[in-house]
Amino acid sequence: MRMPYTLLPDEIEFTAIRAQGAGGQNVNKVSSAAHLRFDIGASSLPDELKVRLLALGDQRITHEGVVVIKAQTFRSLEKNRAEAMRRLDELIAAAAHVAKIRRPTRPGRAAVERRLAGKTHRSAIKAGRRGGAE
DSSP: BOOOEEEGGGGGEEEEEEEOOOTTTTHOOOOOOOEEESTTTTOOOOOHHHHHHHHHHOTBBOOTSSEEEESSEEEEEEEEHHHHHHHHHHHHHHHHOOOOOOOOOOOOOOHHHHHHHHHHHHHHHHHHHOOOOO
């Protein structure tokens, strides 16, 4: 089960930055990496979801309650923006997931009787192997 939520585009701040790593001249000229910032406290998310997000202890969440995601997988800024949004949605979905309450059950009477009958049968087989000392 999942808590319902909606992400408003004006609550998410994107910055284009230069990507790290190898890439030749392109990496030095083009700002193709996306830097996403999302303030949990100032967002329109439900209060319970905000508390669950802050309690996740994820390294992408700062002490001030801001989610910071850097995406630089692709060479295109738009693809990196989409990747950062996907990661944010994945993070929020993980916090919004509510585990189903497990109700302990007991085996039925017929199942117990079958198990005990099997034990008795196995016991009789083993007792037959023992045989008396003649």
